[in-house]
Amino acid sequence: MSLLQSPLSRMAKHSTAWILAAVLVVGAFVLNMAASGVIVDIYTYFCINLMLVLGLQIFMGNSGILNWTYVGFVGIGAYASSILSTSPAVKEMAVANMYPSLVELQTPIIPALIIGGLVAAAVAAAIAWPLMRLSNAVGVITLFATLIVIHVLMTQWDNVTNGPRTFFGVEYYTTIFIAAGAAAVTLVAAYYFRESSLGLRVRASRDDRFAAMACGVSVVGVRYYTFILSSFVAGLGGGIWAHYITSFSPKSFYMAEAFVLITMLVIGGAGSISGATIGAVIVTVMRESLRQIEGFLNNSGVIDFQVYGLTELTVAILMIIILIWRPEGIVGGQELRLPFVGSKHRSAESADEASS
Amino acid sequence: MESNSNQVHTLSVTDLCKSFAGLKAVDGVSFSLQTGEVFGLIGPNGSGKTTLINLITGLLPATSGTVHVDETKTTGKPPHRVSRAGIARTFQTVRLFRELTVLENVEVAAVSMGFPRREAVSTAHDLLVEMGIEGYETRLAGEIPFGYQRKLEIARALAMKPKFLLLDEPAAGLNEEESDLLLEQLRTIPLSKHVGVLIVEHDMRLMMNLCDRLHVLNYGKTIAHGTPAEVRTDPRVVSAYLGSAG
Ligand SMILES: Nc1ncnc2c1ncn2[C@@H]1O[C@H](COP(=O)(O)OP(=O)(O)OP(=O)(O)O)[C@@H](O)[C@H]1O
Numbered sequence: 304m305s306l307l308q309s310p311l312s313r314m315a316k317h318s319t320a321w322i323l324a325a326v327l328v329v330g331a332f333v334l335n336m337a338a339s340g341v342i343v344d345i346y347t348y349f350c351i352n353l354m355l356v357l358g359l360q361i362f363m364g365n366s367g368i369l370n371w372t373y374v375g376f377v378g379i380g381a382y383a384s385s386i387l388s389t390s391p392a393v394k395e396m397a398v399a400n401m402y403p404s405l406v407e408l409q410t411p412i413i414p415a416l417i418i419g420g421l422v423a424a425a426v427a428a429a430i431a432w433p434l435m436r437l438s439n440a441v442g443v444i445t446l447f448a449t450l451i452v453i454h455v456l457m458t459q460w461d462n463v464t465n466g467p468r469t470f471f472g473v474e475y476y477t478t479i480f481i482a483a484g485a486a487a488v489t490l491v492a493a494y495y496f497r498e499s500s501l502g503l504r505v506r507a508s509r510d511d512r513f514a515a516m517a518c519g520v521s522v523v524g525v526r527y528y529t530f531i532l533s534s535f536v537a538g539l540g541g542g543i544w545a546h547y548i549t550s551f552s553p554k555s556f557y558m559a560e561a562f563v564l565i566t567m568l569v570i571g572g573a574g575s576i577s578g579a580t581i582g583a584v585i586v587t588v589m590r591e592s593l594r595q596i597e598g599f600l601n602n603s604g605v606i607d608f609q610v611y612g613l614t615e616l617t618v619a620i621l622m623i624i625i626l627i628w629r630p631e632g633i634v635g636g637q638e639l640r641l642p643f644v645g646s647k648h649r650s651a652e653s654a655d656e657a658s659s
Numbered sequence: 660m661e662s663n664s665n666q667v668h669t670l671s672v673t674d675l676c677k678s679f680a681g682l683k684a685v686d687g688v689s690f691s692l693q694t695g696e697v698f699g700l701i702g703p704n705g706s707g708k709t710t711l712i713n714l715i716t717g718l719l720p721a722t723s724g725t726v727h728v729d730e731t732k733t734t735g736k737p738p739h740r741v742s743r744a745g746i747a748r749t750f751q752t753v754r755l756f757r758e759l760t761v762l763e764n765v766e767v768a769a770v771s772m773g774f775p776r777r778e779a780v781s782t783a784h785d786l787l788v789e790m791g792i793e794g795y796e797t798r799l800a801g802e803i804p805f806g807y808q809r810k811l812e813i814a815r816a817l818a819m820k821p822k823f824l825l826l827d828e829p830a831a832g833l834n835e836e837e838s839d840l841l842l843e844q845l846r847t848i849p850l851s852k853h854v855g856v857l858i859v860e861h862d863m864r865l866m867m868n869l870c871d872r873l874h875v876l877n878y879g880k881t882i883a884h885g886t887p888a889e890v891r892t893d894p895r896v897v898s899a900y901l902g903s904a905g
């Protein structure tokens with residue numbers, strides 16, 4: 304008990320998140336100084352994806368419900384923040400039919416990003432309650448259908464989104480430091496959320512819905528609040544992504560992207576922050592190297608036809624292999640702990656308990 | 660929570676019925692149980708014992724009839740509200756949060772009852788020690804030996820500081836020695852925790868020994884109730900239960 308609550312053991316217990324976050328930030332500084340522009344770009348993009356995967360993990364990993372809708376909230380945040388941060392002159396040019404009131408609306412970039420997150424969270428709050436009552440197959444199908452609804456709205460509501468056409472002219476804001484910082488903060492937040500009282504209750508409902516109810520957990524309620532939080536991170540991450548990529552269209556927030564994020568999460572292990580992180584690293588490295596290989600094959604004339612889809616194919620096959628071989632992902636449901644702090648801390652704690 | 664530890668609470672079940680597509684699994688059962696008491700529910704396989712527990716805890720909606728904790732009607736409430744009215748349970752087949760640690764399993768039950776986190780952790784530690792599962796705190800619940808899983812489920816239910824604890828065959832799957840030990844432990848719970856215990860078990864010898872009162876079901880209906888001595892000699896019980904179980 305005393306040992307459990309000492310600052311030292313608390314730090315040891317939570318070391319994983321802090322170490323990973325520190326590595327992300329240090330990585331940004333080192334690469335920014337030492338690496339080529341391509342590497343800096345890849346790392347920035349990786350950090351944004353990591354932030355998005357961690358946001359996905361908050362709901363999907365802790366509740367165990369496959370969340371196809373997530374990428375729709377990324378889109379909502381991307382559009383909302385871009386509409387707010389872009390100047391009226393640019394919007395007039397980029398989005399021909401935009402509502403005049405939206406054209407006039409402009410905020411500085413930080414509030415724009417935060418409002419992007421809040422809009423996504425508000426939409427989630429408005430629609431999620433009935434969805435959270437569903438479970439398993441029905442719930443997954445419904446979340447999938449919800450993504451389709453969001454997608455159709457994005458492609459059709461051209462007074463807001465420019466319809467299926469590209470929304471361009473968004474300011475470039477997301478540097479490697481912003482991306483790494485955002486990913487680091489999300490990582491620590493997702494970690495502490497998992498350990499929080501809400502996180503604990505959602506995880507209990509994931510493991511056994513009926514036992515959780517019998518223990519006083521309002522399963523629908525805890526899922527609902529977790530879903531809203533996850534959607535907030537989606538919206539915020541969407542804004543950060545939009546201000547990196549600077550032009551996008553609704554198809555950026557559809558099945559292909561949803562699949563990439565889900566793959567990153569599932570390969571590493573949805574149940575833990577370490578799993579989400581490792582999954583994002585693996586998929587990013589694979590995608591980037593396969594893209595190079597694909598480019599090389601197509602440009603060098605080694606083969607006399609063009610190769611497309613090598614990346615998607617390999618990532619999908621990797622997902623299949625991992626799910627067959629290790630359904631809980633590479634890391635599994637528990638956080639990785641540094642061996643020297645982890646095991647000693649654990650046995651000391653038990654010894655302390657046994658002797659008290 | 661307003662628990663005045665000397666106050667007596669009553670769980671009243673009144674004319675409770677449950678039909679599954681025509682099959683009357685629970686058919687007009689009434690009884691009441693007070694804190695400090697051990698109440699045994701027995702009956703042959705399929706007689707409706709588990710269904711009755713599911714009705715009391717709100718996991719299944721009742722076809723008719725009511726359940727009250729003191730003056731509060733719990734029938735019609737969702738299960739998590741029923742739990743908050745003071746009813747905790749275990750399951751016939753162990754249902755733990757298998758990917759949560761042993762400590763978290765107990766902690767989450769206290770947390771969802773509204774106890775502050777720190778208090779929940781220390782309650783959880785104390786209960787694990789009391790149930791004899793200390794030293795396993797950081798292990799995953801799904802990975803500890805089966806006998807400990809059974810005890811962990813009881814610790815988890817007690818962490819809710821319930822008024823009533825419903826145990827559905829807590830010794831099922833344990834060997835004779837383990838189940839004797841567990842039932843010895845259970846004997847002390849009503850007074851030390853100030854709860855009313857409703858227990859379902861098949862072993863008549865143990866139940867006669869442990870329970871203050873027994874209630875016998877057959878095909879969903881009450882066929883006898885009273886002290887163990889009264890029930891033991893009841894001819895309907897002898898033919899319906901002892902006969903078939905022997
Ligand atoms: N969800 C359900 N749907 C349909 N019938 C059910 C359902 N649950 C239970 N039953 C039926 O209701 C009757 C009572 O079952 P119940 O599980 O309550 O018996 P039990 O006394 O707990 O038996 P056991 O000693 O085997 O645990 C049985 O005939 C069972 O088949």
Ligand SMILES: [Mg+2]
Pocket residue numbers: 708709710751827
């Ligand atoms: Mg049963």
